[in-house]
Amino acid sequence: DTEVTQTPKHLVMGMTNKKSLKCEQHMGHRAMYWYKQKAKKPPELMFVYSYEKLSINESVPSRFSPECPNSSLLNLHLHALQPEDSALYLCASSQGTYYEQYFGPGTRLTVT
Amino acid sequence: TQLLEQSPQFLSIQEGENLTVYCNSSSVFSSLQWYRQEPGEGPVLLVTVVTGGEVKKLKRLTFQFGDARKDSSLHITAAQPGDTGLYLCAGGSRDSGGYQKVTFGTGTKLQVIP
Numbered sequence: 001d002t003e004v005t006q007t008p009k010h011l012v013m014g015m016t017n018k019k020s021l022k023c024e025q026h027m028g029h030r031a032m033y034w035y036k037q038k039a040k041k042p043p044e045l046m047f048v049y050s051y052e053k054l055s056i057n058e059s060v061p062s063r064f065s066p067e068c069p070n071s072s073l074l075n076l077h078l079h080a081l082q083p084e085d086s087a088l089y090l091c092a093s094s095q096g097t098y099y100e101q102y103f104g105p106g107t108r109l110t111v112t
Numbered sequence: 113t114q115l116l117e118q119s120p121q122f123l124s125i126q127e128g129e130n131l132t133v134y135c136n137s138s139s140v141f142s143s144l145q146w147y148r149q150e151p152g153e154g155p156v157l158l159v160t161v162v163t164g165g166e167v168k169k170l171k172r173l174t175f176q177f178g179d180a181r182k183d184s185s186l187h188i189t190a191a192q193p194g195d196t197g198l199y200l201c202a203g204g205s206r207d208s209g210g211y212q213k214v215t216f217g218t219g220t221k222l223q224v225i226p
């Protein structure tokens with residue numbers, strides 16, 4: 001199984017809402033990532049979890065809060081987002097020496 | 113800050129033509145990946161190259177890693193409409209804390225016209 005799943009596929013939320021994005025992988029990978037991607041741009045790294053611990057936070061605003069409940073699951077909690085946070089949010093996982101990442105299909109987030 | 117510049121940014125060609133996409137950096141990478149992404153979907157891994165000078169072929173796609181491990185190229189022979197997408201290179205390295213980090217290239221948007 002080389003699949004990374006993400007839910008929901010689409011999300012529309014107001015600036016006062018609280019929502020969560022979920023990501024799951026069953027490949028035994030020990031590193032998991034959140035990326036933000038704007039249209040026609042490359043993915044921008046947000047967070048990296050290694051062995052269920054936050055190892056990299058790319059100076060992401062606190063309105064984004066990651067959580068790694070176990071080695072297979074990764075959540076991204078959203079609160080008080082801004083319209084400019086609208087983007088495709090991608091989850092990825094990796095294992096091994098060569099930095100290969102396996103991506104989920106993404107969550108298309110729209111903040112109104 | 114590590115940067116990976118891809119060229120060209122956009123490419124529109126006719127079915128059957130050949131093309132090459134370049135990925136260049138001033139930094140050395142331990143490995144380099146190429147991904148293809150379709151609109152609204154996540155990137156899909158195409159290949160990993162790890163040795164300077166390495167060449168890998170995947171059907172009509174040929175990938176090369178530069179001798180100094182600072183650059184890479186992707187060559188597509190006889191392009192087909194199914195090759196349409198955003199092509200991303202990504203370089204692997206370790207940051208100052210020793211953690212694995214991936215730097216994505218700026219992307220090349222390819223359109224193959226039937």
